[in-house]
Amino acid sequence: MKVLIIEDELSLQETMKLSLEREGFVVETAGNYSQGLLKIEDYNYDCILLDIMLPGGNGLMLLEELKRMGKKESVIIVSAKDSIDDKVAGLNLGADDYLAKPFHLAELNARVKSVIRRNKAGGSLExxxxxxxxxxxxxxxxxxxxxxxxxxxxxxxxxxxxxxxxxxxxxxxxxxxxxxxxxxxxxxxxxxxxxxxxxxxxxxxxxxxxxxxxxxxxxxxxxxx
Known part of the structure; x- marks a missing residue:
């Protein structure tokens, strides 16, 4: 299973990457808007972890691009901005979940597995x-x-x-x-x-x-x- 992390805070990006790799995921990363756009244009993923505030653009704009391309990746918005407006905007654009910083890595891993399961297996555990x-x-x-x-x-x-x-x-x-x-x-x-x-x-x-x-x-x- 393949995950893309679009996160500009490099220490957090690396921590998330290592945690998910320990769970058996193939993990790729992008640190800004343009890198994230290139990744979603060129590759397919099971899940994308998407920060809202990115250098060079807004994560919600990337989510709009993803949906415009007709891609089916599960998307979890990961942001320090724990506001109702951001959460509602992301979910209305087609995000599958919202995770506010700071978060426990165990919760991150569980959320990723959950959205992939819902997407790939119709919610079934198998x-x-x-x-x-x-x-x-x-x-x-x-x-x-x-x-x-x-x-x-x-x-x-x-x-x-x-x-x-x-x-x-x-x-x-x-x-x-x-x-x-x-x-x-x-x-x-x-x-x-x-x-x-x-x-x-x-x-x-x-x-x-x-x-x-x-x-x-x-x-x-x-x-x-």
Whole structure:
């Protein structure tokens, strides 16, 4: 799961980033309006944490741009301005939640997981496909009610597939969703092939009724038997 933090207070930005990474998220950051705009234009995220007061512009303007582009990211406004007007304005523009500074990191993590769950799984604590059940909050997968042991990247790959079932996914989109925008620095996609190969093998050995099919020259698709 991939999160973007748009926050100009660098110490807070780093603290939030480290906390979310410990929870298993891929986290990217932007420190001002223009950086945030570039990120939302070029990449897709599961959740965006958005400060209102930013150098070079207003966070609510970024939220308007996000909605104008037709993107579906969950958005949590994170701001020291704990006023009713700001909260109402953000929610009216399509934000999913509002978190006032200062806040506890445990609450931040819980809010992020909650809005992603509501967006991706219709509010459910689990996502079911065939005989496989994925628990995003716990980063746990069960097949025929037996836990499937995956490493963090394998789980992130599977989560991306199960939230995009039967959709043909190219290698670049898959890499960006799991490794972040640093994928631009990669020379090839050998690491993707390796991780997907291991994931496919584990699903097969566990008797999963879903399969990750390779589409030659393009990418992969998660299908049910």
């Amino acid at each position: 996502i079911t496909l065939g005989n496989m059940v994925v628990y995003p909050d716990l980063q746990t997968v069960k097949i025929n009610n037996k836990e499937l042991v995956l490493n963090r990247k394998e789980f992130s790959l599977l989560y991306y597939f199960i939230t995009n079932p039967n959709r043909l996914i190219n290698k670049i989109a898959l890499a960006e969703s799991v490794w972040g925008d640093h994928i631009d620095q990669a020379d090839n996609f050998d690491f993707i092939y390796s991780q997907v190969k291991n994931l496919r093998k584990k699903l097969t050995l566990a008797g999963a009724s879903v399969e990750i099919k390779a589409v030659y020259g393009f990418g992969y698709k998660l299908v049910t038997e």
